[in-house]
Amino acid sequence: MPDTLTVRRVGANEACACVDALADVLVDCVEGGASVSFMWPLSHDKARAFWRDVAEGVAHEERALLIAQDDAGAVVGTVQLILSQPENQPHRADVAKMLVHRRARRQGVAQRLMAAVEEVAHAEGKTVLVLDTVTGGDAERLYARAGWQRVGVVPNYALMPDGAFCGTTFYCKQLDAA
Template structure:
């Protein structure tokens, strides 16, 4: 049975290696989530540990999904920080699902949980960006996200080629 929970700074420190494995798996399988090949474990771990200050300031919330054995199989972040004129919105960042757990509802559960937490934080708008034409895009559309537009050549894919990004939003009831 899967479980979904939130990690605080101490939890992130304890799970940095497991989170690094999920991130590396996604990048090695072609996900455009900010990194290019080669992508060593140490670089993935450093990314996660770099989030500690924003977690400690409660500007970011980190959610993880664990599989039946307790291993992290997915993660998503809700970014809450921002300027005073943007405190009504939040951003979904680094929605990652390990290849062994894809197409099993992990991303949908993480996203719905992040949306609920955004509502509890008083946010009425949620934004995200996703690699155009990849498997996450239809999921976001299915869950009510609207397309703002597409930016060509926005980011390098893991192999270094440039790819487009679709920017999306959803109003939270």
């Protein structure tokens, strides 16, 4: 898939047009056990409402939305960069909702999304990136390979989609100034 994969930033109009496809990715990830702020069962209506809110954030330039599409044009992954930060942190952004559909995993999609979100952050003048992920999950290896620094763990920070507690590991990455 990496050779035929397209990863790109989308604007507000395209984000609105992708709501159903993004909702499918989110529902698939939560159904597969991903701790990404939602509980199972997650309805498509609730997932679509989330993505409509994201599209509004894109329209207000509060966040950047990236999508990964396969050679057929299907959305197989996504990641966001939260650009809107407090006034004393204009150099920082949060990476959020790095999601890859289960059918596209272990094919380099997440790696490509993370590289692209760093490029967007750099273009936006961000030099400090922060993210969090479930402790012990597959994503921890991805972030370590990509040069992210593990900052710490908060036990019982969140719930898995089935209701079980999970720890959350926080990471940061320093980017070179533009």
